[in-house]
């Protein structure tokens with residue numbers, strides 16, 4: 201966002217000043233780090249803001265409790281998110297933060313055209329200190345709509361509920377929808393004529409950079425005539441960017457976040473350019489964050505959306521800054537490799553290993569099941585790597601069971617599809 205939009209948008213500037221004042225007074229971490237950096241007058245503007253230090257995920261992990269800005273008895277919810285070292289990071293929410301969370305998801309769902317007439321089925325975890333399931337539950341209540349909480353997995357239960365209660369919308373991780381479709385086909389469930397009209401997709405991107413469907417999005421859309429909505433959110437932000445009905449990127453909710461999209465050189469990305477998403481969390485009491493570097497890279501769209509709203513929109517996450525791979529003169533993100541692997545139905549499991557060679561360049565090795573080596577498809581995999589990634593990585597073939605145990609590591613919440621060493 202540039203200065204001219206800030207001036208027009210003074211409400212956001214007021215909220216931003218309020219956040220910075222609040223954080224520097226109440227959060228021990230910011231009391232230290234913002235000391236000497238701010239003189240909060242009414243003239244405090246975007247140029248002053250841009251001089252404030254960033255907060256990284258590492259800062260949040262290393263000083264977790266010092267971010268808490270309220271006495272412990274004001275914490276209504278303890279949620280966690282995975283840290284960079286694998287230790288979970290805690291985020292503390294007050295009662296008002298829960299109200300903010302509800303408002304966020306209500307606005308998100310409304311942006312997608314949802315109303316109080318809708319009935320939602322929740323296919324994600326609501327307990328285990330996860331934020332997303334809880335946030336959607338609260339948002340649906342705030343929208344005055346209905347909710348069926350099935351939770352993750354168990355396709356037969358999901359379908360039984362869909363057929364019985366007739367929800368209009370699902371809230372789900374999109375890769376699980378692929379499983380749901382496969383189950384319906386195997387069990388002759390007439391899913392094409394079900395009550396489901398749309399799916400709110402969380403946690404994984406369903407679009408490419410140019411906003412067309414990626415492999416995952418296509419696998420769903422080609423099989424099931426439902427509308428798919430993208431979202432981008434994180435526990436730290438306590439807010440989501442969501443697609444509107446014209447689906448030209450995910451809109452910022454300006455009441456809840458102040459957004460910067462920063463290029464490598466530190467300058468703000470212009471319309472259609474990509475950069476790192478940096479946010480300040482407006483109106484947060486428990487764990488306020490100032491200039492939080494998410495590490496996520498996306499394109500930003502600043503032209504007015506054809507839905508009529510003029511808030512900036514984000515494209516799908518291209519990758520994480522830390523996961524940028526430099527390989528033989530090209531740079532790429534893990535997602536590009538995943539896309540190639542997931543487009544082959546013969547590949548049911550794989551793992552990408554990134555190692556440094558003696559010249560400190562990244563080396564990519566892909567572990568595949570041993571049967572793939574002798575199949576014709578192996579040639580096609582190499583061809584597609586060349587075409588899409590512009591490089592052919594090394595391949596290593598191992599026994600299927602061994603491979604699966606390397607991907608589905610017991611103590612991890614998600615399959616480990618890539619490992620940096």
Ligand SMILES: [Zn+2]
Pocket residue numbers: 444445446447448451505506507508509
């Ligand atoms: Zn729009």
